[in-house]
Amino acid sequence: MDKYTKQSETSYALGTTLTIELLSRKKEVATRIYINPKQKRDETYNKLISLARSAGIPVIENNQKIFSALSGKDNVMAIGEFKKFDNTLPKDKNHLVLVNPSNMGNLGTVIRSGAAFEIGGLAIIRPAADAFDPKCVRSSMGAIFSLPFHYYDSFEEYEKEFPAHKIHPFMLQAKKELSSVQKEEPYSLVFGNEATGLPKEFLEKGEPVIIAQSSLIDSLNLDNAVSIGLYTFKNK
């Protein structure tokens, strides 16, 4: 059992809650469940065992070592091993597009908010953080098993696949404020890198949008901006 790397074919849901999410939402990719010998024989244990059994996933209960090897912590009580998967984004639904997100924690939180507001799919433009990294799986709180996402090598590749989507790049240089934008579905809400935002050429794409904010700060945190965008568009 090796430490996770970007090249690994499998990744891990670290923790009982995450493992339950894996087995409930995406059991077809689960390959093995490890239960920490220290885990009490309680309701959570029974739930894990019964979910794994009904999905036909092997359960390993006598491998203490893997817990320190994979999590670096002793308090992780279950690990769900899964094969990395790929999704197709639905053509007729709204999308979220992240261009070059670099922080795994942020990416996970964005996936969580995407699932919260039922966006149809998430496109991630490379270079980008690895959504399958156990840290991202964890910060998504398992939403990674619900929200379809797909990596693209360039924004152009994404655009070509979804020509009907109305593009809204979120940029501090945009003129149109979020609350006054008219909603036309299907739409794509596009956000740039945490530190640098979207490159200027996105001002020429679709209808750029700004979230009005005071001059007291440079910019909003990426996942905060995304959450505001998703929620506001959903409720238009």
Next chain:
Amino acid sequence: MDKYTKQSETSYALGTTLTIELLSRKKEVATRIYINPKQKRDETYNKLISLARSAGIPVIENNQKIFSALSGKDNVMAIGEFKKFDNTLPKDKNHLVLVNPSNMGNLGTVIRSGAAFEIGGLAIIRPAADAFDPKCVRSSMGAIFSLPFHYYDSFEEYEKEFPAHKIHPFMLQAKKELSSVQKEEPYSLVFGNEATGLPKEFLEKGEPVIIAQSSLIDSLNLDNAVSIGLYTFKNK
């Protein structure tokens, strides 16, 4: 020079950008500026020196040790030492109230969003994370020097001081959805702890509000929920 603790009377802005924020927004609490001997004599350096001089703050340029001692990293090029301060919240402006926030990173990000949407002040109900911890100062991106905040021992203490504020507890058990709430100023948007939310008795206070979200997730990340609340209320 000791490591920061909750009991310290001074805290630190770690980094050139944060130190510039300290000197620009709240110079009256700055006590000393350290510049890393490795910092280049560039524009940033000149800006730091001129801000410190015009505010009459001593600049120490030959103390390499403090950088590893306080930041644990070598790439911090400036440290702004400041005396912890206390603010009064304005009676006639809208507030954000955090009940028992436990995560310093989240608290900092919330302060950043609070400044972004120009909320009048932030009340923090104890027990709570320490807003002056250098980690929180950092995750606020310096917004801690702009947004007035004050700690209270209980929500009742806060309520008593601001009887005119319309209270909106944000709770998953609330019936009224955020987008259909009517805005009456001054208002207080109240959010609970990251893991547990607000206690049930808040359902009896003012007009509770829910941010509608799918059943795919347990709840939104605290700072994401706060950002949505602040933005939506501001634009009502």
